[in-house]
Amino acid sequence: MPRFRKVPSYDCADALAAHAASLGIGLPVGRGAPSQVLASPWSFTDRAVGEITVGNRFTVLPMEGWDGGDDGAPTELVRRRWLRFAESGAKLLWFEATAVSHEGRANPRQLVLDARHLEAFASLRAEAVARHVEVHGSADGLVTGLQLTHSGRWCRPVGPPSPHIVYRHPELDARAGVEDDLAVMSDAALDALVERFVATAELVERAGFDFVDVKHCHGYLAHELLSAYDRPGRYGGPLENRTRFLRDVVGGIRERCPRLAVAVRLSAFDVRPFRAGEDGVGVPASAGEYRHGFGADASGLGIDFDEVDGLVATIAELGIGLLCVTAGSPYYCPHVQRPAFYPPSDGYQPPEDPVLGVARLLDATRHVNTRFPSLGIVGTGFTYLQEHLPAVASGCIELGWMDSVGLGRSSLSYPNLPADVLAGRAPAHKLLCRTFSDCTTAPRNGLVSGCYPLDELYRKSDGYARLKAIKKQ
Numbered sequence: 001m002p003r004f005r006k007v008p009s010y011d012c013a014d015a016l017a018a019h020a021a022s023l024g025i026g027l028p029v030g031r032g033a034p035s036q037v038l039a040s041p042w043s044f045t046d047r048a049v050g051e052i053t054v055g056n057r058f059t060v061l062p063m064e065g066w067d068g069g070d071d072g073a074p075t076e077l078v079r080r081r082w083l084r085f086a087e088s089g090a091k092l093l094w095f096e097a098t099a100v101s102h103e104g105r106a107n108p109r110q111l112v113l114d115a116r117h118l119e120a121f122a123s124l125r126a127e128a129v130a131r132h133v134e135v136h137g138s139a140d141g142l143v144t145g146l147q148l149t150h151s152g153r154w155c156r157p158v159g160p161p162s163p164h165i166v167y168r169h170p171e172l173d174a175r176a177g178v179e180d181d182l183a184v185m186s187d188a189a190l191d192a193l194v195e196r197f198v199a200t201a202e203l204v205e206r207a208g209f210d211f212v213d214v215k216h217c218h219g220y221l222a223h224e225l226l227s228a229y230d231r232p233g234r235y236g237g238p239l240e241n242r243t244r245f246l247r248d249v250v251g252g253i254r255e256r257c258p259r260l261a262v263a264v265r266l267s268a269f270d271v272r273p274f275r276a277g278e279d280g281v282g283v284p285a286s287a288g289e290y291r292h293g294f295g296a297d298a299s300g301l302g303i304d305f306d307e308v309d310g311l312v313a314t315i316a317e318l319g320i321g322l323l324c325v326t327a328g329s330p331y332y333c334p335h336v337q338r339p340a341f342y343p344p345s346d347g348y349q350p351p352e353d354p355v356l357g358v359a360r361l362l363d364a365t366r367h368v369n370t371r372f373p374s375l376g377i378v379g380t381g382f383t384y385l386q387e388h389l390p391a392v393a394s395g396c397i398e399l400g401w402m403d404s405v406g407l408g409r410s411s412l413s414y415p416n417l418p419a420d421v422l423a424g425r426a427p428a429h430k431l432l433c434r435t436f437s438d439c440t441t442a443p444r445n446g447l448v449s450g451c452y453p454l455d456e457l458y459r460k461s462d463g464y465a466r467l468k469a470i471k472k473q
């Protein structure tokens with residue numbers, strides 16, 4: 001079993017960067033004080049709303065908790081998470097995947113935004129802003145957004161798979177419970193979904209959010225559309241057709257939501273599906289040419305940015321000013337999407353040093369930011385950096401690899417990391433996420449997500465005992 005050196009064993013960020021260089025990839029290390037570099041405001045411009053200023057360089061990434069109500073309403077656990085994020089000190093709060101319909105939910109506890117829950121979302125957002133003001137003194141430069149999703153292939157609104165796909169996939173169909181062409185959405189169904197996204201975006205605006213994210217990542221529906229190369233009809237084939245959904249949704253939002261900025265979270269590259277090999281280490285699930293990865297080359301293991309650049313050019317033409325770069329999918333290549341030392345229960349041992357995964361994500365973000373400097377770009381994948389996160393984060397800002405540093409898993413274990421870094425305090429070692437992947441293993445086994453090892457609420461819960469038993473098995 002391959003074992004890699006743990007991040008805390010590198011005594012400084014430069015040593016970690018030297019290790020990354022030995023793997024053939026760069027990892028930027030800041031030279032200025034992170035407390036200053038990461039405190040600087042920045043801005044992006046949305047065609048409808050104009051210039052939006054963000055008060056510092058930290059973003060809390062969307063982190064769903066598998067803990068909404070049966071009807072999709074926010075619960076007390078959701079409220080706790082959002083308020084912790086609001087206290088974090090980050091000035092960009094990118095709230096979690098929220099389904100545009102019941103059948104589009106990835107799990108029976110995913111949030112759903114519809115007229116029934118408008119008031120609940122509006123008051124939760126207002127409470128989050130108020131909490132930020134209470135802790136940090138002002139809402140200046142605080143920007144809030146909500147991610148809208150339809151889970152497509154990975155829909156499980158009541159538990160068992162209930163996939164809605166846009167093309168048949170030789171490997172993923174079996175994993176997603178697709179048995180025949182009945183799961184393939186028609187063009188008319190996609191047209192109707194465009195309207196559903198726009199109507200839900202109207203609710204996002206009414207709830208007071210500054211922006212809506214039209215989610216295009218992680219293998220969910222709009223991301224899958226980007227690789228519908230072989231699909232016939234108006235949503236498949238040439239890139240123009242594969243981006244029709246995005247263009248039509250954004251067109252509708254522009255017409256009906258004049259005060260709402262639009263953002264996109266994009267899987268900017270992909271790889272072929274992985275599975276656990278005989279020794280538990282991740283291996284590609286198949287060999288030969290791969291034709292189903294947006295931003296993937298023909299081997300299915302390397303990046304091809306050609307079409308990605310074309311898509312980002314479209315995003316810029318649509319007057320979208322905010323883009324979050326992520327990659328792959330938690331369902332078939334978690335090592336690419338959220339580098340971790342310990343795999344989730346449905347995953348595999350890392351096939352590569354997770355540092356390489358982090359550096360690849362950051363490098364893809366550099367690629368996009370260098371080509372499209374007018375966009376506001378949020379990077380992803382920092383949690384695995386642990387002790388060295390502040391130095392690498394400030395390196396990314398100093399060198400112009402991105403405009404903001406997105407924090408995912410670390411926001412569950414240690415929401416106040418931004419506040420500590422901005423105050424010049426050393427990170428609290430005991431709160432740093434060590435990537436045990438419990439936040440993924442728990443929901444894969446029917447439990448709510450959260451940081452079971454480090455967040456007292458989850459550590460003391462009955463769920464933690466169950467989780468430990470599941471992991472032992």
Ligand SMILES: Cc1cc2nc3c(=O)[nH]c(=O)nc-3n(C[C@H](O)[C@H](O)[C@H](O)COP(=O)(O)O)c2cc1C
Binds near residue numbers: 097147218407408439
């Ligand atoms: C428990 C959990 C929930 C997540 N929820 C979402 C989500 O709602 N929307 C989304 O785009 N990404 C989601 N992600 C992905 C994260 O936003 C992020 O991209 C990933 O964890 C890598 O960043 P990190 O290294 O800082 O954790 C989730 C990840 C985890 C582990």
